[in-house]
Structure formats: structure tokens, C-alpha cells
Amino acid sequence: MATTSAAQREPALAGQTVVVIGGSAGIGLETARLARAEGADVVVTGRDPGRLEQAAAELGALRSAAFDATDPAALQQFFQDLPTPVDHVMSTAGRPYYGLLADMDVEQARRSFDEHMWLPINVARLATGRVRPGGTLIFMGGTGSRRPHPGLTIAAMGTAALPAMTANLALELAPIRVNLIAAGFVDTPLSAQLLGADLDERREQLRATLPIRRVVGPADVAALAVHLMTNTALTGATYDIDGGQQLLPG
Numbered sequence: 001m002a003t004t005s006a007a008q009r010e011p012a013l014a015g016q017t018v019v020v021i022g023g024s025a026g027i028g029l030e031t032a033r034l035a036r037a038e039g040a041d042v043v044v045t046g047r048d049p050g051r052l053e054q055a056a057a058e059l060g061a062l063r064s065a066a067f068d069a070t071d072p073a074a075l076q077q078f079f080q081d082l083p084t085p086v087d088h089v090m091s092t093a094g095r096p097y098y099g100l101l102a103d104m105d106v107e108q109a110r111r112s113f114d115e116h117m118w119l120p121i122n123v124a125r126l127a128t129g130r131v132r133p134g135g136t137l138i139f140m141g142g143t144g145s146r147r148p149h150p151g152l153t154i155a156a157m158g159t160a161a162l163p164a165m166t167a168n169l170a171l172e173l174a175p176i177r178v179n180l181i182a183a184g185f186v187d188t189p190l191s192a193q194l195l196g197a198d199l200d201e202r203r204e205q206l207r208a209t210l211p212i213r214r215v216v217g218p219a220d221v222a223a224l225a226v227h228l229m230t231n232t233a234l235t236g237a238t239y240d241i242d243g244g245q246q247l248l249p250g
């Protein structure tokens with residue numbers, strides 16, 4: 001079978017600029033790394049300035065900006081300061097909210113809506129004129145809360161809403177393309193934080209049960225993200241990446 005290695009072909013993102021909101025760790029950092037390897041300039045953001053500075057230095061980032069992306073004024077300022085036009089904006093900021101109604105932390109639950117729903121809307125509002133026609137917006141959702149379970153109400157709302165939001169934005173923002181990545185478990189610092197001492201057991205369980213017989217890593221998601229940036233046929237859709245996790249019983 002004929003293959004084309006990266007060494008033999010043009011880098012897929014040569015001359016392009018990729019912005020990753022939440023690019024200092026996990027899926028965002030890995031996407032920035034791959035975009036860089038494919039020839040892009042990258043702009044990365046995050047809240048923790050130390051972690052961001054380290055990531056930006058490793059990446060050789062064009063620029064970096066430390067701010068809370070759920071702050072609309074800070075996000076607007078960031079977009080205003082961008083060297084325009086940019087080609088792609090991916091948002092990987094945020095974390096899911098899990099919890100029973102009885103002990104719901106309403107502030108945290110609201111915050112997860114800010115991160116997963118209002119942040120994409122605000123990015124979309126700022127994209128026109130700053131993302132080139134044919135460029136992309138990429139947002140992150142999940143597959144894990146598609147099946148109802150106590151404690152998943154808030155996470156499930158985001159899971160259900162984001163594909164509809166993405167499809168509508170793709171029509172409104174055309175010819176900018178808008179896509180959603182819906183991930184299952186991905187082995188990132190966020191997953192490590194959420195699972196704590198149970199992380200290794202969860203990895204083992206996934207290795208034993210997932211149809212792919214391995215754990216999905218941030219590089220897997222990064223490869224999908226770069227594909228969404230480069231395949232100009234794709235817009236308005238949700239791309240599952242979970243190693244078959246949602247096919248398994250309960």
C-alpha cells in the first residue's frame with residue numbers, strides 16, 4: 001500500500017495560524033504540538049501563567065495570553081489583539097460538572113455552562129472578520145453523558161446542546177466551518193485530576209473493555225482536530241472519538 005509520510009509531503013498547515021484556547025495542557029496542548037509539527041504558527045491561552053509560559057516556550061508559540069476565557073471582556077480583548085486573520089480557533093477550556101441535585105454546587109454547575117456553552121458562543125461571535133473564510137472553529141463536547149444516569153444532568157445538557165449549537169453556527173458563520181469533537185475518556189491532566197487515585201484502575205478497565213483495547217490519548221484527539229482543520233468538506237458536524245466506549249453496556 002502506498003503511504004505518504006509527513007517527511008514526503010507538504011506540512012498540512014504550512015503558513016496557517018492556529019489558536020488554541022486552553023492550549024497549555026491536555027488535548028489543547030497536544031493539538032498545538034501537532035499543528036506546529038504540521039507547519040502552523042500557534043497562539044495558546046490558559047489561566048495559569050506559569051504552565052502557559054512553559055507550554056508556549058516548548059511550542060515556540062507565536063504568542064500566548066493568560067486569561068480566563070469565560071470572561072467575555074478578556075476574550076474580546078484577546079481576539080482584538082490577534083494578528084488577523086487567523087485560520088483556526090479551537091477551544092478546549094473547561095471541565096465537566098458531575099453531581100447529584102441534592103449536593104449540587106450551583107456556582108460550579110453554572111461555570112461549566114459558561115465554559116462549554118457560552119464560551120463557544122462568544123468565540124463564534126468574535127470569529128467573523130478574524131477567522132478567514134474556510135477556516136474553522138472547533139469545540140469540545142463529550143459522549144460520556146449521552147446515557148442518563150444520576151449525577152449527569154448538567155453534563156448531559158451540554159452533551160445534548162453542543163451538536164445543535166454547532167450545526168446552527170455552521171450555517172450562520174459560513175464559509176467559516178464549525179465542528180464539534182465529542183470525546184469519551186481521554187488520558188489528560190483533567191482526567192487524572194477527576195479520577196485521582198482511581199486513574200490507573202480506570203485505564204486498566206478501559207484497556208480490557210474498549211473495542212480498541214487501548215486508552216484514548218490527547219494525541220488521538222489532536223489528530224482528529226487537525227483533520228477537521230484541513231478537510232474543507234467538514235462543517236456543522238459532531239465527531240465522536242471514544243474508542244467505542246459508548247457501545248459498551250452501562
Ligand SMILES: NC(=O)c1ccc[n+]([C@@H]2O[C@H](COP(=O)([O-])OP(=O)(O)OC[C@H]3O[C@@H](n4cnc5c(N)ncnc54)[C@H](OP(=O)(O)O)[C@@H]3O)[C@@H](O)[C@H]2O)c1
Nearest residue numbers: 022024025026027046047048069093094140185186188190
Ligand atoms: N479528558 C477527557 O476525558 C474529556 C472528555 C470529553 C470532553 N473533554 C473536554 O475537552 C476539553 C479539554 O479537556 P482536557 O482533558 O484536555 O483538559 P485539561 O487537561 O484540564 O486541559 C484544559 C486546558 O484548558 C485550560 N483552561 C481550562 N479552563 C480554562 C478557562 N476557563 N480559561 C482559559 N483556559 C482554561 C487549562 O489551563 P488552565 O487550567 O491553566 O486554565 C488547560 O490548558 C474540556 O472542555 C473537557 O471538558 C475532556
